[in-house]
Amino acid sequence: MTTIRDIAKMAGVSVASVSRVINNTGRVGEATRKRIQEIIKQTNYVPNQTARTLYQKSSKLIGLIIPDLNNPFYSQIVTSVENKLRPLKYQLIMIFDTGGDDARYKESVDTLIQNNIDGIISSAFEADLSAYTETPIVLFDSGHVNDSLTRIASDNYRGGELAAMALVSSGAKKIIIQHGPLSLPPIRERLEGILHYLNQSQVVYELQSVRDFTLVTAKEETPKLFKDFSDFDGVLAANDMYALEIMRKAQQAHLSVPGDLQIIGYDNSIFSQMSQPTITTIDQQADLIGKSAAETLLKKINKESIKTDDKGNITLPVKLIKNESTR
Amino acid sequence: MTTIRDIAKMAGVSVASVSRVINNTGRVGEATRKRIQEIIKQTNYVPNQTARTLYQKSSKLIGLIIPDLNNPFYSQIVTSVENKLRPLKYQLIMIFDTGGDDARYKESVDTLIQNNIDGIISSAFEADLSAYTETPIVLFDSGHVNDSLTRIASDNYRGGELAAMALVSSGAKKIIIQHGPLSLPPIRERLEGILHYLNQSQVVYELQSVRDFTLVTAKEETPKLFKDFSDFDGVLAANDMYALEIMRKAQQAHLSVPGDLQIIGYDNSIFSQMSQPTITTIDQQADLIGKSAAETLLKKINKESIKTDDKGNITLPVKLIKNESTR
DNA sequence: CTGAAAGCGCTTACAG
């Protein structure tokens, strides 16, 4: 590998001068600058970021931790984060498929710190991070927890309300509510929003708990939905993928959607536009979450102030996307 | 940050001894080892990987370049790569959404090398990489090119044949063949396989060229399919996403699938199992591609020999997944 | 078994 020494030698100058032209810092004579630049170009020399990092403490590396890369909600967030960070020349070290395993999150954070990352964006987890005061960390998919971290979450409570409201206002009489693990704050909040609305209306409802948000599980849980519950005309699905699977099974049983059964998804992911009929859903604005997470992290890195509520949360708005699976 | 010096000072030994117990290398007295380990645990000390990398040249970092994170075919490959690499303590630096832009690929490779990565796995691109002889690189989604790189690709020619064969054998008389940009070798190969089979059969066919493989484009191209072509009873879709969209439009027009129209997707992605009816597709075995790419890269890193054909390619088998969108 | 020292490739005060 060619190093800064090699360049210096070839140009007949000191490494300091080469460093100055690379970084465009300090004063260098026009003639020497030209010569050095010429040689850099010829040799295809690129400075070793590792050596820089060691000295400067900044690696231009951001750590990203997400539970499931194959869930479009997360891949959209990731894409949005990268769109924000790339122009600033940050690279992403990604750790994914951590699922809900807090120990793996903790371990991942350690690994990232070991690599001198400048900051971390991670989906929510429970492990105690109070020891990591030196590393800027932003959590998304989470809010309303009292610690020193900044947390970004969409307004899950409102999302639940909106979904319930849509179903009731279009005439559903008996609703099945699917919900993921209640150990996850966003899931709890969404359910609270749903129940708050439903309890002040006249409709009947029942709950179905589902293990996780993958297609495999959706394929397991959906038959149970039709077996364990009856006479329902509305479903608040765990997410868009579940909604799609429920619709598929309904159609197999010659139920019309939304005629006989109305279905609402969650996430406004790519899935909601891929079926016939398309799926009414709640938009969590994944791209906004990603953008906001990236911006917040950058502010932390640059020690700028961040606008949050009194608990350190940033809450993003949700909206109902009315498609064809509701009346 | 606590450094190895701090630990050494606290333990009353030299940094060399601390280094030895961290890396479990060389001889250290049992008593001192105990004492050092104790202090490491108490202080939560983790060695700085950057400093290690600078000395050892190995960073335990692998670069991964993919064109589109929101395409499940790629996210599956990524997942498979990480499954293989995580147990070996490698981390992934990911660059994505490079699309088909060769310049961005080149730039990405440079960035990765600058970060001292141990190797690169990238989807195919055209830029000349002959200058990068020092960095182990494996390309996937590509084959049959004469250079010094190892390339991994599924058997696209065979995939094309299989898809065409399935449609013809189930009675299709007029087939529309969708194909992506013919500048991409895998696309060319697949089309060749299709045409080879079709030309020796009695069916009529026409070609529709599509710009890329995203949902947005699929939503643009599908109406054109139905407008520009008529009387067809079979479609070889560009991928599963396209197949889904074509089916959706067909159903809107009250065409029965597979009764009136048979559709075959490509990739065997998650999408193929999410519709009613499910979509017959060609399995490229994304997880095998990822696994093979990771294994091959590891061999390159460890300077082991790699089994390829005479052009440096590794070709993986494809298979037809018969679902419900064909008869 | 243990330590002093050199070196990995940079950047940045400090002199001149």
Place this chain on the structure above:
DNA sequence: CTGAAAGCGCTTACAG
């Protein structure tokens, strides 16, 4: 404007 030197946090011959 330019260079010699120290230092970032490690690892590893080399001595003892």
